[in-house]
Amino acid sequence: AQKITQTQPGMFVQEKEAVTLDCTYDTSDQSYGLFWYKQPSSGEMIFLIYQGSYDEQNATEGRYSLNFQKARKSANLVISASQLGDSAMYFCAIPASGNTPLVFGKGTRLSVIA
């Protein structure tokens, strides 16, 4: 079964600094995708970035980028130039298999300090 592991329950980062949130996964699928979501204190889930397993380049979306290391089964999220509004929970996710629902990690709470 697919599994996501996020080993950092909480992280602190200084405003304007970069931060890396770790995500490792386990899957038997040859083709898969990895997703990162942000959940602010208001509770909604906001899609941030996607990485396909066959994508040759690491995904980037503005200040968000993925450090995808397929052989190590890791897909770490890098947030550059952190802002106070980045303080939130961050979840890594993978489809359970084929068309089945997303499986989420336990999340990392990021706190940006002024």
Add this chain to the structure above:
Amino acid sequence: EADIYQTPRYLVIGTGKKITLECSQTMGHDKMYWYQQDPGMELHLIHYSYGVNSTEKGDLSSESTVSRIRTEHFPLTLESARPSHTSQYLCASSELSIGGKREAFFGQGTRLTVV
């Protein structure tokens, strides 16, 4: 922009009451899901659907039930609410496709408190 809506956003209700949490999407997505999440904790899948008249239970056992009579609508019902049902409930939808990017779009959630 995602068009998936949940109502109500907040609900405080007494023990034993029947409640229905509404979820609607206007994107024509076949797949819809319900997740339960305690504050600051992981998401647990409780129900999902691949289309009209299709419903499945998720990984977390739940006393709630769902229905999918129309593509756009996926309500969740609790016949008799209990304090242990206090949680946030998140509804999501995505396209049914093989391979490729299939992000899930989420509603804003319903925060349920049973007193």
